Amino acid sequence: MSGRFIFLGAPGAGKGTQAKTLATLWSIPHISTGDILREAVTNQTELGLKAKAYMDRGELVPDQLVIAMIRERLLQPDAQSGWILDGFPRNLAQAKFLDELLQEIDQGYDYAVNFEVPEEVLVTRLLSRGRADDTEDVIRRRLQVYREQTVPLIDLYHNYQKLVTVNGDQQVSEVTSALQILAS
Secondary structure, eight states, X not given: OOEEEEEEEOTTSSHHHHHHHHHHHHTOOEEEHHHHHHHHHHTTOHHHHHHHHHHXXXXXXXXXXXXXXXXXXXXXXXXXSEEEEESOOOSHHHHHHHHHHHHHTTOOOSEEEEEEOOHHHHHHHHHHTOOTTOOHHHHHHHHHHHHHHHHHHHHHXXXXXXXXXXXXXXXXXXXXXXXXXXXX
């Protein structure tokens, strides 16, 4: 199995869970921007040290730096037959960067998969994680930011005719089965 997929969805929609499961089933890497950042910082790569300076100040790592890290990751041998991008792009500017990067390294993608889950279900899921900083107000703010920044991507990928929407409000195994169809 090979394929290249961009996973979109609000916090708590199940992107990470599905990406891990499918990456294993399909023998392709699950590429999470959070994991890339943590790994680069831990390994003290040149890009990791630059990113750490922003993170230490509590600032977002700039798009250009994130793109450079993703570029590095997509060029690794295990990513040549396919990948699942989880958590990137998060806005239209990042989507434009990603399109340019994929063209530059001669890789396309099969689908952008949107995980659709009702807001109340997301709030309940995120609250049940029990993270200290996940108060209901904080969660609702994160969902608001998601709607403002990431929802325009759904229109973009729909216009590209690359969008597939999956009902994320069902059993994990049912979501996995729905996604398996994409790879066939």
